[in-house]
Amino acid sequence: MARAAKAAETPKKSGKSKPNGTSLTNGPTDKAELLEFYRQMLLIRRFEERAGQLYGMGLIGGFCHLYIGQEAVAVGMQSVFKKGDEVITAYRDHGHMLACGMDPREVMAELTGRSGGSSKGKGGSMHMFSIEAGFFGGHGIVGAQVSLGTGLALANAYRQNDAVSFTYFGDGAANQGQVYESFNMAAVWKLPVIYVIENNQYAMGTAIQRSTSETELYKRGISFNIPGEAVDGMDVYAVREAAQRAVDRARRGDGPTILEMKTYRYRGHSMSDPAKYRTKEEVDEVKKTRDPIDHLKQLMARAGVSDLEVRKVDEDVKAIVLDAVEFAQTSPEPDPSELLTEVYLEA
Amino acid sequence: MTDILMPALSPTMEEGSLTKWHIKPGDDVSAGQVIAEIETDKATMEVEAVDEGKVEEILVPEGTEGVKVNTPIARLAGGGGSAARAPARSEPASSGDPEKQAPEAASTQPEGEGPAPVAARTELRDPDIPADAKMVRTTVRDALRDAMAEEMRRDPDVFLMGEEVAQYQGAYKVSRELLQEFGERRVIDTPITEHGFAGMGVGAAMAGLKPIVEFMTWNFAMQAIDQIINSAAKTLYMSGGQIKSSIVFRGPNGAASRVAAQHSQDYSAWYANVPGLKVVAPYDAADAKGLLKAAIRDPNPVVFLEHEMMYGIEFDVPDVEDYVLPIGKARVRREGSDVTITAHSRMVGLALKAAEELAAEGIEAEVVDLRTLRPLDHETVVESVKKTNRLVTVEEGWGPMGVGAEVAARVVEHAFDYLDAPPLRVHQVDAPMPYAANLEALSLPSVEKIVAAVKSVTYRD
Numbered sequence: 001m002a003r004a005a006k007a008a009e010t011p012k013k014s015g016k017s018k019p020n021g022t023s024l025t026n027g028p029t030d031k032a033e034l035l036e037f038y039r040q041m042l043l044i045r046r047f048e049e050r051a052g053q054l055y056g057m058g059l060i061g062g063f064c065h066l067y068i069g070q071e072a073v074a075v076g077m078q079s080v081f082k083k084g085d086e087v088i089t090a091y092r093d094h095g096h097m098l099a100c101g102m103d104p105r106e107v108m109a110e111l112t113g114r115s116g117g118s119s120k121g122k123g124g125s126m127h128m129f130s131i132e133a134g135f136f137g138g139h140g141i142v143g144a145q146v147s148l149g150t151g152l153a154l155a156n157a158y159r160q161n162d163a164v165s166f167t168y169f170g171d172g173a174a175n176q177g178q179v180y181e182s183f184n185m186a187a188v189w190k191l192p193v194i195y196v197i198e199n200n201q202y203a204m205g206t207a208i209q210r211s212t213s214e215t216e217l218y219k220r221g222i223s224f225n226i227p228g229e230a231v232d233g234m235d236v237y238a239v240r241e242a243a244q245r246a247v248d249r250a251r252r253g254d255g256p257t258i259l260e261m262k263t264y265r266y267r268g269h270s271m272s273d274p275a276k277y278r279t280k281e282e283v284d285e286v287k288k289t290r291d292p293i294d295h296l297k298q299l300m301a302r303a304g305v306s307d308l309e310v311r312k313v314d315e316d317v318k319a320i321v322l323d324a325v326e327f328a329q330t331s332p333e334p335d336p337s338e339l340l341t342e343v344y345l346e347a
Numbered sequence: 348m349t350d351i352l353m354p355a356l357s358p359t360m361e362e363g364s365l366t367k368w369h370i371k372p373g374d375d376v377s378a379g380q381v382i383a384e385i386e387t388d389k390a391t392m393e394v395e396a397v398d399e400g401k402v403e404e405i406l407v408p409e410g411t412e413g414v415k416v417n418t419p420i421a422r423l424a425g426g427g428g429s430a431a432r433a434p435a436r437s438e439p440a441s442s443g444d445p446e447k448q449a450p451e452a453a454s455t456q457p458e459g460e461g462p463a464p465v466a467a468r469t470e471l472r473d474p475d476i477p478a479d480a481k482m483v484r485t486t487v488r489d490a491l492r493d494a495m496a497e498e499m500r501r502d503p504d505v506f507l508m509g510e511e512v513a514q515y516q517g518a519y520k521v522s523r524e525l526l527q528e529f530g531e532r533r534v535i536d537t538p539i540t541e542h543g544f545a546g547m548g549v550g551a552a553m554a555g556l557k558p559i560v561e562f563m564t565w566n567f568a569m570q571a572i573d574q575i576i577n578s579a580a581k582t583l584y585m586s587g588g589q590i591k592s593s594i595v596f597r598g599p600n601g602a603a604s605r606v607a608a609q610h611s612q613d614y615s616a617w618y619a620n621v622p623g624l625k626v627v628a629p630y631d632a633a634d635a636k637g638l639l640k641a642a643i644r645d646p647n648p649v650v651f652l653e654h655e656m657m658y659g660i661e662f663d664v665p666d667v668e669d670y671v672l673p674i675g676k677a678r679v680r681r682e683g684s685d686v687t688i689t690a691h692s693r694m695v696g697l698a699l700k701a702a703e704e705l706a707a708e709g710i711e712a713e714v715v716d717l718r719t720l721r722p723l724d725h726e727t728v729v730e731s732v733k734k735t736n737r738l739v740t741v742e743e744g745w746g747p748m749g750v751g752a753e754v755a756a757r758v759v760e761h762a763f764d765y766l767d768a769p770p771l772r773v774h775q776v777d778a779p780m781p782y783a784a785n786l787e788a789l790s791l792p793s794v795e796k797i798v799a800a801v802k803s804v805t806y807r808d
Contacts, residue, residue, distance in 0.1 A: 049379065049395070049397045050397060052395070052397070053354070055354070055355070055356075056352070056353075056354025056355050056394075057354065057355070057416075058416060058417065088550075117587070118587065119585055119586050119587035119589070120588075122584055122585060123585040127585035136550075136554075137582070137585075137590070139578070140577070141573055141578075144546060144573060144577060144578055148546050148550035148574075148578060150547050150550060151546060151547035151549060151551040151552075151553070151554070152550045154551045155550070155551040155554035155555065156554070158532065158556060159556075177542065178542040178546055180543075182546070182547065184543070185537065185540065271357070272357035272389060274387075274390035274392045342586075342587060342588040343583070343584055343623055344583070344625075344647050345646040347641075
């Protein structure tokens with residue numbers, strides 16, 4: 001969404017971020033902005049928890065990949081998004097859609113396969129879109145969205161506008177061939193694209209060390225002359241700062257940037273993944289020490305945001321999510337006639 | 348008060364064992380807290396609370412096996428607010444059996460391909476060419492070039508990208524002089540990177556542009572087939588109609604000459620299998636021009652199959668303003684009463700030659716040029732067979748699951764009682780394309796093979 005996060009003061013930080021690096025002693029002071037980040041991140045978390053619950057009740061079918069733990073990435077990136085920019089990602093997409101400002105009702109109703117869903121129930125968890133919100137999916141084939149996102153950037157360059165394509169992919173997709181084909185063309189043609197690698201350390205069940213020769217993924221652009229930056233993806237302010245640098249670069253016509261977001265997903269790859277490839281201690285440690293929402297709460301307390309204000313957001317978010325859940329259960333299934341619509345457009 | 352329900356943790360799970368409780372009555376529970384462990388059909392998994400509140404009662408003790416999904420397993424007091432309601436198991440949303448959900452609408456589907464726009468094809472007709480229109484001898488190559496140039500002049504959103512399309516003027520010179528006229532913004536040389544640039548073309552199309560993506564040959568598009576099918580063909584549907592891909596993928600298809608198996612494959616049947624794509628395969632220069640212009644204007648992704656061995660052949664092209672032909676309409680190239688021969692692309696020429704030879708022996712063949720493979724104009728073929736009562740299909744690709752098989756199936760479905768002989772298919776032999784000249788010739792359809800097939804279905808052999 002085109003929400004402009006105007007910080008009165010930005011946190012003092014270099015490009016190199018440490019976990020939860022935004023200073024607690026000299027941190028952000030814009031209460032409204034802190035609360036807005038909190039609202040967006042909490043919405044994603046609560047939404048995803050409910051999605052998990054609905055999945056458990058059999059109301060959501062197939063695959064369902066939750067974004068819990070990674071909220072600061074989508075929200076931080078989106079804070080530099082301008083109307084006309086594009087966002088595209090793979091199938092862990094609910095958080096991005098909410099950050100883009102899509103209606104939680106239509107996202108949840110798509111998960112339950114109902115006519116009120118953003119794809120009228122024909123796309124499901126992995127395939128949702130909103131031209132209005134600048135969200136171009138929601139793609140089920142790992143890596144395919146990178147070429148598509150680079151194509152969105154090609155369209156921006158062709159039209160000579162100043163829009164930027166925010167192209168997300170994970171540490172898993174970072175090993176797909178077409179990612180590098182796209183890097184190459186984006187660099188040769190100086191396309192306005194930000195490659196946001198959400199490195200949550202596990203490509204489904206394979207730890208990055210087991211699959212990837214060079215695990216510092218921000219270096220993946222070196223042979224294409226694409227600058228890369230490692231970012232603490234658990235710190236929304238660190239994400240926002242890096243995003244600002246990358247988006248400025250793209251809008252200036254200086255071409256692509258790679259931002260490697262060091263992040264973590266709390267849940268399994270999908271709902272049916274018991275996540276036996278990592279220890280409970282590892283997950284608990286991240287939850288305890290790096291949780292992006294807890295960190296934001298600390299920043300809010302430091303800035304003097306009152307408990308009352310925080311609780312108000314909690315209540316608002318809860319109401320929004322419960323409303324979405326209600327809608328997703330009462331919206332009717334698509335009419336059988338929908339089976340054959342939207343296969344083709346009338347020539 | 349809120350009930351915590353036994354969750355399903357995989358698409359197939361119906362029951363599981365409650366192996367451990369981490370909470371007891373009186374405990375305060377917060378969202379995200381691990382409250383229990385359950386064993387599914389796959390593994391042991393943790394259950395996290397979604398609601399907040401004080402545990403009032405454990406309804407299913409730990410160690411219980413065979414707990415059905417959605418059974419209340421514990422009760423929370425206060426907090427509450429769970430709007431998630433347990434569905435009745437008979438509700439279609441939770442039914443895993445797709446057969447039970449097959450909607451009646453399926454029976455209205457015309458022959459396994461698209462809805463309204465396809466059904467409307469009987470109204471399609473070629474434009475009238477004025478009697479005084481000049482005919483200009485034009486190669487297929489130049490007709491394709493002219494089509495692109497005209498559409499690029501007409502619509503600033505149309506651009507061409509591919510390997511060697513700009514400075515080199517096209518590997519087969521199909522894009523000759525386009526760079527000079529339209530500049531490098533609209534005629535884009537790509538690196539050798541089919542998967543990547545096909546995906547970028549689709550991305551640009553999703554953003555509303557109208558790319559023409561040239562593959563040096565369709566053989567190389569195998570690298571890009573994921574983007575053509577998974578991204579271009581399916582996204583309109585998956586997005587509930589929001590995201591369109593007005594894009595043309597084009598280039599030479601089928602066997603060239605003496606380039607062996609990896610450079611000699613006909614992909615007609617592959618792409619014609621996919622809903623969401625349109626597939627066009629013209630024979631002569633006029634059709635190449637008129638259909639490519641239509642393909643560029645079409646709001647859907649179009650696979651445009653050209654033929655290298657046709658590029659240099661000259662045909663008459665009407666010199667009329669804006670010559671656009673309908674996609675989805677076959678053309679009767681030669682009328683006849685004794686047998687219907689269907690063909691597309693280069694095979695049309697062989698079919699016409701065969702028809703000439705057959706005429707000398709007193710057999711009048713009707714040659715139907717399919718022109719478009721999806722949507723397939725089977726009405727024109729069926730009407731022809733109702734007159735001739737016999738069918739021979741010709742295609743350059745392999746026979747199994749092929750274009751001829753589809754044409755024959757539709758004729759059997761719609762004109763079974765009219766057939767006086769089983770339909771016969773002429774196609775490439777069931778082996779990769781050999782290099783040796785004699786073997787290559789043996790592998791491909793030929794005039795002789797078509798003549799022999801016609802004689803067989805007319806019981807003249």
